[in-house]
Amino acid sequence: MSELMDRARHRISVGDYHKMADAGVLSHQDRVELIEGEIVDMAPIGSQHAYVVNQLARLFTLAAGEDCLVSTQNPIRLDDRSEPQPDLALLKPGDYMAHLPGLADILLVVEVASSSIDYDRGVKLDLYARHGIPEVWLLDLTGNELLVCRDPVGGRYLSITRPRAGECIRPLLLPGIAWRLAEGKTWSVPF
Numbered sequence: 001m002s003e004l005m006d007r008a009r010h011r012i013s014v015g016d017y018h019k020m021a022d023a024g025v026l027s028h029q030d031r032v033e034l035i036e037g038e039i040v041d042m043a044p045i046g047s048q049h050a051y052v053v054n055q056l057a058r059l060f061t062l063a064a065g066e067d068c069l070v071s072t073q074n075p076i077r078l079d080d081r082s083e084p085q086p087d088l089a090l091l092k093p094g095d096y097m098a099h100l101p102g103l104a105d106i107l108l109v110v111e112v113a114s115s116s117i118d119y120d121r122g123v124k125l126d127l128y129a130r131h132g133i134p135e136v137w138l139l140d141l142t143g144n145e146l147l148v149c150r151d152p153v154g155g156r157y158l159s160i161t162r163p164r165a166g167e168c169i170r171p172l173l174l175p176g177i178a179w180r181l182a183e184g185k186t187w188s189v190p191f
Contacts, residue, residue: 090106
């Protein structure tokens with residue numbers, strides 16, 4: 001098995017990835033995303049994860065109004081080798097019919113994790129930092145913790161905070177949205 005792990009990997013481009021979907025190699029039922037040229041399986045979505053993502057999408061949409069578009073579990077294009085599908089991406093208002101949102105369109109990325117926390121905290125957070133996503137919120141449902149990651153420099157977020165219960169947080173690029181954390185379950189509180 002280790003011999004297989006040591007072999008070279010063949011990376012593909014976003015264009016190749018889309019051609020695979022067009023040819024039927026990948027279907028809408030395949031829960032995959034393209035990360036650094038590799039097709040990566042995504043964790044199945046459980047009921048708690050789905051509920052929290054739906055609630056956050058509703059709350060962000062109501063709070064932001066016309067200030068942004070809330071995109072739920074849809075791809076964003078970071079470069080020619082990466083097209084992740086964050087749980088939520090708050091985007092600048094615009095027409096994304098002919099192209100996927102790119103780096104200049106992203107105001108905030110939110111990842112909700114339970115079984116995928118190590119992957120999200122490692123691979124995904126590093127990917128977003130390397131591409132300069134200005135802010136990522138990582139909501140760990142298992143650990144009941146929110147990480148607010150800001151100031152991407154040199155492939156890392158220089159500021160990572162863990163807001164406490166009662167603390168009010170605001171996205172840097174959407175200061176009109178405020179989220180106050182409650183005791184117990186950070187994800188249960190409306191804006």
